[in-house]
């Protein structure tokens with residue numbers, strides 16, 4: 001439910017989260033020449049993320065990491081599953097995309113670091129995972145973290161996954177998308193996007209920010225189109241939210257170029273940490289609810 005009644009579980013996980021760890025993961029992902037959905041870099045990045053998350057989950061029998069193969073291109077999505085203890089059929093999804101692009105004509109040697117778009121989102125999720133494990137957190141519901149393939153070419157990875165989940169009647173109770181979390185280009189800290197998302201869940205997200213990160217300021221905006229993977233889940237009727245780094249007109253000008261670097265987002269991950277903490281509070285508040 002959207003009642004905040006798991007503060008004792010949320011607080012220690014949030015306090016342990018650090019920007020430096022997010023910076024490290026952004027650097028690792030940005031070091032691939034590109035992560036485009038049809039290149040070897042795109043395939044290598046997917047395999048790398050699977051190995052990284054699996055390594056972090058060592059010793060946790062309730063955590064599994066799999067790859068979701070897509071038809072028509074080699075890059076696979078990566079799905080980490082933390083199986084719930086006593087209410088496992090109800091599922092929370094945190095998502096970001098692992099592919100990157102340098103724009104039209106991206107090929108094997110194209111440089112596309114995608115530090116903000118969307119290494120920042122993957123790195124934010126990874127820090128959530130690390131702190132949950134460090135604190136021995138075990139959810140009652142199932143929590144899935146998904147690195148989508150092929151977002152840049154039409155939300156293709158998330159569309160396949162959301163359709164698959166719907167076809168299999170997976171009871172996803174909430175989805176949060178983290179796409180671009182580290183470029184602070186606007187006055188407010190977190191912008192709640194109101195199109196292709198769910199308004200009641202968005203109100204819950206605002207409550208999470210006001211409760212767990214009360215110094216942060218909130219803005220609202222719209223993309224006007226399906227601007228990231230949340231739209232794939234929305235299309236299948238699932239509740240989604242997309243907290244975003246800036247207002248629509250002030251978005252990161254470097255994305256989809258070789259200049260989407262960590263340095264060009266300010267050379268620190270403090271903005272991403274806000275989104276990582278929001279994602280952690282979202283997953284733990286919802287994930288700790290019984291049937």
Ligand SMILES: N[C@H](Cc1ccc(I)cc1)C(=O)NO
Nearest residue numbers: 117152223227228247248251
């Ligand atoms: N279209 C999105 C980028 C994007 C998303 C939201 C806003 I506001 C501005 C720009 C993309 O490239 N996602 O990978």
Ligand SMILES: [Zn+2]
Nearest residue numbers: 117118179180
């Ligand atoms: Zn993106």
Ligand SMILES: [Zn+2]
Nearest residue numbers: 117152255256
């Ligand atoms: Zn993009």
